[in-house]
Amino acid sequence: MHMSPVLLSALALIAYLIATASVLLRIFHPAGPHFKTTFSAASIAIVLHMFALTALLFTDNGQNFSLLNVVSLICWLITVAITLAALRSPAILLLPVVYGFACLTQLATLITPQYMQIQHFEQHISILAHIFLAFIAYAVLIMAMLYSLQVSYISHKLKQKDFTAVTRHMPPLVYAEKLQFRLLLAGTILLGLALLSGALFMDNWLAKANLHKNVLSFIAFLVFALLCWGHAHKGWRGKTAYTLTITGSVLLTLAYFGSRFVREILLDKL
Structure with missing residues (x-):
């Protein structure tokens, strides 16, 4: 049925x-x-x-x-x-x-x-590949942000010596932080590939309708890449990693959904 x-x-x-x-x-x-x-x-x-x-x-x-x-x-x-x-x-x-x-x-x-x-993406396989990379990159980076929130919460509770909130059903701080940066690195690489594939295969890549999305996505990529570099070479973690992860995630969300929200939700009601 x-x-x-x-x-x-x-x-x-x-x-x-x-x-x-x-x-x-x-x-x-x-x-x-x-x-x-x-x-x-x-x-x-x-x-x-x-x-x-x-x-x-x-x-x-x-x-x-x-x-x-x-x-x-x-x-x-x-x-x-x-x-x-x-x-x-x-x-x-x-x-x-x-x-x-x-x-x-x-x-x-x-x-x-x-x-x-x-x-009709079946007629444009290269564009379908770009969209697939973009979706996976966004999902992975948002997961990295969620793990960053979890790391921040666990770290805060440990500093307060509030061990009642940190049970055996929550991950050790070191493990959660390691997974956060693994996701961050994978998502940053995927985002870079998505930006590269879009620049190579989309004819309207620099068109006015796509410009703000691409600019914000590129800035978000730079933020994430900076954090990956800083963590690997300078040992950045904690509040710095949390702030940059949130910043990059907000920029990427605005890039992916900002103009479409205005066009499909707000303007549609006018």
Whole structure:
């Protein structure tokens, strides 16, 4: 039986809510959250989210890369990655953040009119490769930002000697910090490749409509590259790493979604 994207999104929202509540209700409990409930609900939500997203993205007329669909796609990528990471290592602080945001994307899908922006990427494989690199780079760098937030929280609690908040279900500070910089380096390389592929394969790379996106993306790349260099050669970490990671992430978010938000959400209501 074929299920509509609306029903799939509604069911995904419910499953994400269960996963979020399962973590939050026992986030600082010595035994940790009930992982069977959390990951069962999260797995169901991720699968339902994937089916709903596939139906919304791939239409009979082409690929619908509207702002909401793109946000939902990146959210799905991050949710899958953090969930898989949490199965191998403690990531309890990140789970309610990513599941909560996934709830918001599903809710937005249900209450926001669908804006159609049809593309035909099957006719332009090089552009599809550029978009794929850009999506993965953004997802990885946002994950690095989330780990940076986690590192900052754990470090703050340790400095206050508040060990009740740092349970065995949270990663050791050194491990979380190491993973943060690994993600940062991988995301920076992917972002550089995305910028290079766009410059090589997109005819309208320097067009007015794309100029602000490319300029902000390049500045974000420089910020991330500077942080990678500073960490490797100067030992930058802590507040410096946190500030630069947040700065780069904000710039990249404005680059990816700023103009599209104005065009598709704000101007559409005027």
